Structure formats: structure tokens, C-alpha cells
Amino acid sequence: MIVPTYNERDNVEELVRRVNVACSASGIDVEMVIVDDNSPDGTGQLADDLGKKYDIKVIHRAGKLGLSTAVLEGFDAAKGEILVVMDADLSHPPEKIPAMIAKLVDENADMVIGSRYIKGGMVENWPFHRRVISKCATLLAKGLTKVKDPMSGFFAIKREVIDGVELNPIGYKIALEILVKGRIKKVDEVPITFADRKAGKSKLGTSVTLKYVDHCIKLYEHKKPWLARYIKFAFVGGIGTVINLAILWAGVELFMLYYLTAEAIAFVVADTNNFIWNRWWTFRSKGKIRIQYPQFLLVSLDGLMLNLILLYLLVESVFPAVGVGQDKASVYLLLAQVIVIFLVSTFNFFANSLWTFSKEMTFKPKV
Numbered sequence: 001m002i003v004p005t006y007n008e009r010d011n012v013e014e015l016v017r018r019v020n021v022a023c024s025a026s027g028i029d030v031e032m033v034i035v036d037d038n039s040p041d042g043t044g045q046l047a048d049d050l051g052k053k054y055d056i057k058v059i060h061r062a063g064k065l066g067l068s069t070a071v072l073e074g075f076d077a078a079k080g081e082i083l084v085v086m087d088a089d090l091s092h093p094p095e096k097i098p099a100m101i102a103k104l105v106d107e108n109a110d111m112v113i114g115s116r117y118i119k120g121g122m123v124e125n126w127p128f129h130r131r132v133i134s135k136c137a138t139l140l141a142k143g144l145t146k147v148k149d150p151m152s153g154f155f156a157i158k159r160e161v162i163d164g165v166e167l168n169p170i171g172y173k174i175a176l177e178i179l180v181k182g183r184i185k186k187v188d189e190v191p192i193t194f195a196d197r198k199a200g201k202s203k204l205g206t207s208v209t210l211k212y213v214d215h216c217i218k219l220y221e222h223k224k225p226w227l228a229r230y231i232k233f234a235f236v237g238g239i240g241t242v243i244n245l246a247i248l249w250a251g252v253e254l255f256m257l258y259y260l261t262a263e264a265i266a267f268v269v270a271d272t273n274n275f276i277w278n279r280w281w282t283f284r285s286k287g288k289i290r291i292q293y294p295q296f297l298l299v300s301l302d303g304l305m306l307n308l309i310l311l312y313l314l315v316e317s318v319f320p321a322v323g324v325g326q327d328k329a330s331v332y333l334l335l336a337q338v339i340v341i342f343l344v345s346t347f348n349f350f351a352n353s354l355w356t357f358s359k360e361m362t363f364k365p366k367v
């Protein structure tokens, strides 16, 4: 049992007791590994004291080094062939451990999640905003795993699942990392009632949310590099689109430019923005800018031609044919450009992936 702790003095004793009661009732031999980050409230000392009565190994780390690294250190220190991870704040019911282990042993699962979001599972007393955040976070991971509650901090694995697997501790959600990278053939879930922490403070903050999004993006890149980069490219394109539309609008409305001229200027400015973001973020490229920027611009020039032709066709023939967009400064002009941006971005994505950033994008699977 790996339990990371930071300022959990009011919870840890009850946790240890309940874990031991639950396990001994089911004949499970349990070693607890408490990984404490020098909690100012003395959790580490209390854990040492509890070690006199229970089978506990306490790892004292110098300071708050993060939840995921704590869990990974716990994995290294634990002796067992089955590893269970749970929070110390009594949110996770220790009484469910035997059912989770039974699925590993009797039903040959490789990983079992204590799940809030399958039938029989629930969350107690969460305010509306936390439910929404949790649901959104779960939604973001949908493409990574079929598990209903990959955000759970309560799970059990066989050690062989992570043996020799390089786990990146950037994320707060180590279960998700294991689900994506671990050697898992069969994964199962056991319903739990997630109790809101009664004592101590949450360690969640905005930076955790941002790190989570970053973690998810990296996992998608690991699992589906093309899709992940297409989405990032589209996101960058979204920002570029706003810039593009703003300049197009200003050109037509404020500077009285011909709409195609305004769009040409808008396109170049937005495109340079896109290059910077795509090189640095989408493709994480370290290639030579003096080669890549001209390549990117060249791709975009083709894109620009396509853009102008398609915009012209939409504005001059398609829209009039369906009876809209006679006024060139109208919202229909912008609508036409939005459609064109989608088509041209897709063309640009493939051209840049296969040429400008071809070193970063190969069809070979990552090893």
C-alpha cells in the first residue's frame, strides 16, 4: 500500500487502522509505505510512531516534492508484487481494497481502479464546481483510456505492469500515466463512494489543473502523435483565426481596404504567429528556424492561394447562389473565411508535418 502524505496528521492514524482491519479480515498481508514530504504538521513523525504497532515503512523526503514522485518512490520501496495506491485523507474507502485485490488475483486483471463513475460509485458532498471540473478532466482523458474514472487516485496494479516502464512524474494523475504506458491487458473498476476530506487542506490548485492539461497533451502525443498534433495545430490555428478575423475586419471596416487585400495582410500576420507556436509547441521542434520559417511560409503561400481562391468562390458564387452575403463587409464574409480557414489549415497541417517538421513527424511508432 503506497500512501503519499502531506499534512495529513488528523487522517493518517484512522487510515492505517482501517486499512489493517480491512486487510486482516480478508487474510491479506499488507505492508504500508507512507511517503511523507516532511509535512510541517508532523505527519511523518506520527507515521513513525504508528510503525511500532503496524507494518509500516515511512519514507521521509526532504520537502514537498510532489504527489507523483512520492508514489513512484513508494513503488520502488515496496516489497509486494501487488501495489495499491490511495490518498491519506480518507476519501478512498480502505474497505474496498480486498475487492480490488480479488479482481487482480482471481479475475486476472492487471489494474483495478477504485471508481466513482461506474454503477454503484459516487461522490459525497462535492460542490457543483468540483463535479464539473472532475467531469471535464475525465472527458479530456476519454481518448486515452476506456476506464470510466481514470482520474482516480485509488488503484491497484500488479508490479509487472510498471516493471521497466518509464513513468513520467509530471502529472498529478499517476493512474492515467500507468493506464496509457503500463503493460496492461485487462483493466477493471470497483465502485467506491468518494468521501470529501474531513480534515486537512486540499493540495489542489490552479497550477495542478494546468499541469493536468499539459500531462494529458503529452499522453495523447505518446499514444496518438498525429491526432494530438492535429488538435494542437488546430488550437494554434484557432488563435491565428482570431488574429486573422480581427485584421480582416479592421482592414475592411476601418481602413476601407478591398477585402482580398485585407485578408492577404491578415493571413501573413496570423501565419507568422502560427509558425512560432507550431514550431515551439505543436511539433516541439529544435530544427533550424532559417530553414523552417521559409518552408512554413511557402506552405502557407500555397495555403494563401487556396485561401483566396476558396474565399472568392464562396463570396462570389456559393453565397449568392444561396442568397446570402451580398454585402462584402457583412458577417457572411467572416463566415466564409472561417470555412476557408478550416480547409486551408488541414492542408497546411499535412504539408508542414510531412515537410517543414518531417523530422518530428514520422509514421514510425514511438519506441
Ligand SMILES: Nc1nc2c(ncn2[C@@H]2O[C@H](COP(=O)(O)OP(=O)(O)OP(=O)(O)O)[C@@H](O)[C@H]2O)c(=O)[nH]1
Residues within 6 Å of the ligand: 003, 004, 005, 006, 007, 008, 035, 036, 037, 064, 065, 066, 067, 070, 086, 087, 088, 089, 091, 153, 196, 197, 201, 202, 203, 204
Ligand atoms: N508526499 C506527498 N504527498 C502529497 C503531495 N501532495 C499531495 N499529497 C498527498 O496526496 C494525496 C492526495 O492529495 P489531496 O490534497 O487529497 O488531493 P485531492 O484528493 O485531489 O483533493 P481533495 O479532494 O481536496 O482532498 C493526499 O494523501 C495528500 O496528502 C506531495 O507533494 N507530496
Ligand SMILES: [Mg+2]
Residues within 6 Å of the ligand: 087, 089, 091, 197
Ligand atoms: Mg483528497
